[in-house]
Amino acid sequence: MEQKLRRDRNMGANLGKLRAAHKLSQEKLCSELQRRGCDIGRSTYAKYEAGELNIRISILIELKKIYDCSYDDFFEGLDINE
Numbered sequence: 001m002e003q004k005l006r007r008d009r010n011m012g013a014n015l016g017k018l019r020a021a022h023k024l025s026q027e028k029l030c031s032e033l034q035r036r037g038c039d040i041g042r043s044t045y046a047k048y049e050a051g052e053l054n055i056r057i058s059i060l061i062e063l064k065k066i067y068d069c070s071y072d073d074f075f076e077g078l079d080i081n082e
Contacts (some may be wrong), residue, residue: 010051
C-alpha cells in the first residue's frame, strides 16, 4: 500500500528566505538545479515556496549544496513543540 506524505508543515517561507539571502530569482535557481540534473521548472518551484507542493528530497539535497547550509535551515521554526 502506497502512503503519501501529508503537508502538515510549510517550509516554503524558509525556502524563499534562503533563496533571497543568496540573491537568486526562482528562474536562476531553477536553471542551476537543472544544470545539476534536477528536472524542475519555475512554476513547480514556486509551488514549493507557496506551500502548495511537498518538495522532492532530490531538490532539497541540491539546495543544501547550492546554499551551503544545514538541513536545519530548511526546517527552522517548523517544530510545533518549540
